[in-house]
Amino acid sequence: MNQIKPNSLAARDIAYHLHGYTNAVRHEQDGPLILTEGKGIYVHDENGRAYIEGMAGLWSVSLGFGEERLVEAAVRQMKKLPYYHTFTHKTSSVTVELAEKLIGLAPVPMSKVFFANSGSEANDTVIKIVWYYSNALGRPKKKKIISRQKAYHGVTVATASLTGLPNNHRDFDLPIANIIHADCPHYYRFGKEGESEAQFAQRMADSLEKLILAEGPDTVAAFIAEPVMGAGGVIVPPAGYFDLIQPILKKYDILFIADEVICGFGRTGNMFGSETFKLKPDILSCAKALSSSYLPISGVMINEKVYQALRDNSAKIGTFGHGFTYSGHPVPAAVALETLKIYEERNILAQVRSVAPAFQRELKRFADHPLVGETRGIGLVGAIELVKDKRTKEPFAPQQGVGFQAAKLCQEQGLITRAIMDSLAFCPPLIITEAEIGEMFRRFAKGLDATWAWVREQGLA
Numbered sequence: 001m002n003q004i005k006p007n008s009l010a011a012r013d014i015a016y017h018l019h020g021y022t023n024a025v026r027h028e029q030d031g032p033l034i035l036t037e038g039k040g041i042y043v044h045d046e047n048g049r050a051y052i053e054g055m056a057g058l059w060s061v062s063l064g065f066g067e068e069r070l071v072e073a074a075v076r077q078m079k080k081l082p083y084y085h086t087f088t089h090k091t092s093s094v095t096v097e098l099a100e101k102l103i104g105l106a107p108v109p110m111s112k113v114f115f116a117n118s119g120s121e122a123n124d125t126v127i128k129i130v131w132y133y134s135n136a137l138g139r140p141k142k143k144k145i146i147s148r149q150k151a152y153h154g155v156t157v158a159t160a161s162l163t164g165l166p167n168n169h170r171d172f173d174l175p176i177a178n179i180i181h182a183d184c185p186h187y188y189r190f191g192k193e194g195e196s197e198a199q200f201a202q203r204m205a206d207s208l209e210k211l212i213l214a215e216g217p218d219t220v221a222a223f224i225a226e227p228v229m230g231a232g233g234v235i236v237p238p239a240g241y242f243d244l245i246q247p248i249l250k251k252y253d254i255l256f257i258a259d260e261v262i263c264g265f266g267r268t269g270n271m272f273g274s275e276t277f278k279l280k281p282d283i284l285s286c287a288k289a290l291s292s293s294y295l296p297i298s299g300v301m302i303n304e305k306v307y308q309a310l311r312d313n314s315a316k317i318g319t320f321g322h323g324f325t326y327s328g329h330p331v332p333a334a335v336a337l338e339t340l341k342i343y344e345e346r347n348i349l350a351q352v353r354s355v356a357p358a359f360q361r362e363l364k365r366f367a368d369h370p371l372v373g374e375t376r377g378i379g380l381v382g383a384i385e386l387v388k389d390k391r392t393k394e395p396f397a398p399q400q401g402v403g404f405q406a407a408k409l410c411q412e413q414g415l416i417t418r419a420i421m422d423s424l425a426f427c428p429p430l431i432i433t434e435a436e437i438g439e440m441f442r443r444f445a446k447g448l449d450a451t452w453a454w455v456r457e458q459g460l461a
């Protein structure tokens, strides 16, 4: 337990601030980690201690901290036109430029982009567009959206429903109607004894088709997937999975939505995860690395088929009744444009491809550790799953908090990582060098050994 001094920032945080994704009792005891500045892949706390940001914040600060050009882009735009909206046929010049740029970058031909502020708002908009689309086509029964167990698509009432994690449903009376969850394609956890990866992928596809048939194809409007599941534990799909799934969606006239909120903008070694896994989405949501998270902005791209239905419907009923005060806000739009320009100028894809092999090699090195069940990843995202029994894959009991303890011990070593149950996630800024990757995993190795010592002390394994 930390000593919290009265009237310190920590004490005031405990007194006044309700944190998201934080255990209230633990927070009252231990207080917050207060960060005050950042440079490159490092952030510093209020005592001047430096940490490697192994998660790029929330999978998002792709250009690292202290990128002056993004600050300048924001200041320039603030001075010129600090706000405008996109309702009633209005917009600002940078917003037009950003829309054009994004449609140009899209992994498949896309027609229009709608702007919002967060991944949740983008996906909430996706749900509304899907429903609007079905109504526009005169198919009022075709409204169900299939997501997957362990998916993460946001926290609004509707997107938390898409999210397939018990913590986001239990005690919030979710999911809402018309949202269903297919199986999670995690081979290590859900593959059967003796089942090959290809057989597992086939079983996942078969069970999706069964689900569609059981629900009734004329009631299923869309299927949503992250190319690599992020907040559910960095789950890379088994080879062939999406190749098997996409024809099934086509067969039953079901829209395919790619949630690129984490994978978008280089994370998997291509501009979009859709390219890495050969996805052909009708709708694509993106956020986070779009602005390197320096300001909030997200986007929803829709293809021509979806746009035409929306267009024809508004010809009948009038205005498209959706939009946020800050949709297409010129300041985050200017920062996003500058971010995309930097990705191009510094060839961020070549950078990711050049350091990703070292990152993946370092991850795999931990496979022999007695606490490690699986290491997994692609590009510059990965996870290391801790288990009680390496041979049987038996996990620790959730209340033992092994993952949480490991993240805490890594933090003591000057590394910020994220515990997702007992998986430790890594998603560093895309600008990380090979030497910095080495340093990140040296710190992790010390944290992991300290966790192993703690597990034995507590008699947990």
Ligand code: PMP
Residues within 6 Å of the ligand: 058, 117, 118, 119, 120, 121, 123, 152, 153, 154, 155, 226, 230, 231, 259, 260, 261, 262, 287
């Ligand atoms: N989709 C995915 C794949 C995400 O990872 C996240 C956030 N981690 C979201 C949606 C929600 O984004 P936000 O937190 O900006 O609402």
